[in-house]
Amino acid sequence: MNPTTLSVTPSRSSYDVVIVGGAMFGSSVAWFLANNPDFDGSVLVVERDPSYEFTSTAHTNSCMRQQFSREINVRVSQFAAEFVKNFREFMGNDSRVPKLLLHSFGYMYLADNEEFANVLRESQKIQKACGAATKIMTAEEIKRDYPFYNVDDIVAGSHNLVDEGYFDGNTLFDWWRRSAREKGAEYVTNEVVAMTRNKAGTRVESVTLKSGEVIGCGTVVNASGPRAVLTSRMAGIEIPVEPRKRYTFIFAAERPLDRDLPLTIDPSGVHMRTDGTYYLAGCPPDDDPAVDYDDFEQDFSLWENKAWPAIANRVPRFEAIKLVNSWVGHYAYNTLDQNAILGRHTTVENFVFVNGFSGHGFQQSPAMGRGTAELITYGEYRSLDLTPFNYERIERNEPFSEKAII
Ligand SMILES: Cc1cc2nc3c(=O)[nH]c(=O)nc-3n(C[C@H](O)[C@H](O)[C@H](O)COP(=O)(O)OP(=O)(O)OC[C@H]3O[C@@H](n4cnc5c(N)ncnc54)[C@H](O)[C@@H]3O)c2cc1C
Known part of the structure; x- marks a missing residue:
């Protein structure tokens, strides 16, 4: 989509649904609404920066996995695999829609102690019950299938080669945006800067745009990524979401591996995987505070002192590697339980x-886009019960924790 084709000013003065943020989630919700014949409302998507330069979406590593500790997270990812593998069908058999790549090199969680090995074993049972192909491997089995790993300190690994790996999420995003617009959702380049509520404080009546227009709304959807708390505050709501820096490094190996490197989650906290002819590694900083919304400064000491040593330890062939690219992105980090926050506010x-x-x-x-569209259209989740993610738990301060967090 050419950003210059987007208007600043909405064509109407009120919409049934106003979505604040038009990246992956804003566009997912917009598309699932616009594509649903039972939804006949109007949709406005307000996006402050249609280049998406500083979004989580633009910095993602775009991988999917079945390896979660919560059944609902497994099921959510299983729908992602189904959606990606049948993308054209989901997009109404539109012949312009390409086949999406899903490169299933698998994830490999490595445990260097019995406690974490037991976490992997428990999670594997949950995944297996959902039909996932995850296997617990001994160090010997890992070495047999992937001779390049150093497994001297490894107690067990958890691995799955079905529907786990890289997928072309950016093409999916492009098509959701394009198709949502073709089906009537309106995108504008603007910023929501304020909201008004009714006297009782039980409804957002309008959003105010940076350009001054006040736009009425039936429903307002917060799809603002790491800025979610700023958008919530406009409606007088606090949520435990903050921007946290995540570092990605792309490297070339002097002696490349003879097979794909699974997305390996090393006990050090560094992860790495195959990335075409290169390799990708990522990690959080040791000290992991909330950062400024505009802070994308790289920290190469993290590469030198944390990522590289961990990589060379786990895969000794990677002693001779060269950094070829790197970037910093922001997670929209949920400090309560690192899980999604969905659904309606309580008041x-x-x-x-x-x-x-x-x-x-x-x-x-x-x-999550499908479920949110169902909630708006029918007042309930229909395809998959997403209520464990509902906002109520935030108010009750009851974490819905996920153990498999990267
Ligand atoms: C380094 C990194 C690696 C990742 N790897 C993976 C992975 O391998 N697999 C995976 O599943 N996920 C991964 N993720 C997570 C995934 O990328 C994000 O969860 C997802 O992109 C979030 O999309 P979003 O639309 O919620 O947020 P964003 O992409 O940040 O979009 C939010 C949008 O809202 C807009 N906005 C904000 N406030 C306003 C306002 N007031 N008015 C108008 N517009 C506004 C912003 O401009 C932005 O476009 C990764 C994330 C990072 C940072």
């Missing part, structure tokens, strides 16, 4: 959340 009843996805939002966007 501001037309305020809907799609927030706090931390590091696994790309793969959750099909199921």
Whole structure:
């Protein structure tokens, strides 16, 4: 989509649904609404920066996995795999829509102690019950299938080669945006800067745009990524979401591996995987505070002192590697439990959340977008019960924790 074709000014003065943020989640919700014959309302998507330069969406590693500790997260990712593998069919057999790549090199969680090995074993049972192909491997089995790993300190690994790996989420995003617009959702380049509520404080009546227009709304959807808390505050709501820096490094190996490197989650906290002819590694900083919304400064000491040593230890062939690219992105980090926050607010009843996805939002966007569209259209989730993610738990301060967080 050419950003210059987007208008600043909405064509109407009120919409049934106003979505604040038009990246992966804003576009997912917009598409699932616009594509649903039972939804006949109007949709406005307000996006402050249609280049998406500083979004989580533009910095993602775009991988999916079945390896979660919560059944609902497994099911959410299973829908992602189904959606990606049958993308054209989901997009109405539109012949312009390409086949999406899903490169299933698998994830490999490595445990260097019995306690974490037991976490992997428990999670594997949950995944298996959902039909996932995850296997617990001994160090010897890992070495047999992937001789390049150093497994000297490894107690067990958890691995799955079905529907786990890289997928072309950016093409999916492009098509959701394009198709949502073709089906009537209106995108504008503008910023929501304020909201008004009714006297009782139970509804958002309008959003105010940076350009001054006041736009009435039936429902307002917070799809503002790491800025979600700023958008919530406009409606007088606090949520535990903050921007946290995540570092990605692309490297070339002097002696490349003879097979794909699974997305390996090393006990050090560094992860790495195959990335075409290169390799990708990522990690959080040791000290992991909330950062400024505009802070994308790189920290190469993290590469030198944390990522590289961990990589060379786990895969000794990677002693000779060269950094070829790197970037810093922001997670919309849910400090309560690193899980999604969905559903309606308890008192501001037309305020809907799609927030706090931390590091696994790309793969959750099909199921969460579909569920949110169902909630808006029917007043309930229909395809998959997403109520465990509902906002109520935030108010009750009851974490819905996920153990498999990267
Ligand atoms: C380094 C990194 C690696 C990741 N790897 C993976 C992975 O491998 N697999 C996976 O599943 N997930 C991954 N994720 C997570 C995933 O990328 C995110 O969960 C997802 O992109 C979030 O999309 P979003 O639309 O919620 O947020 P964003 O992409 O940040 O979009 C929010 C949008 O809202 C707009 N906005 C904000 N406030 C306003 C306002 N007031 N008015 C108008 N517009 C506004 C912003 O401009 C922005 O475009 C990763 C994330 C990062 C940072």
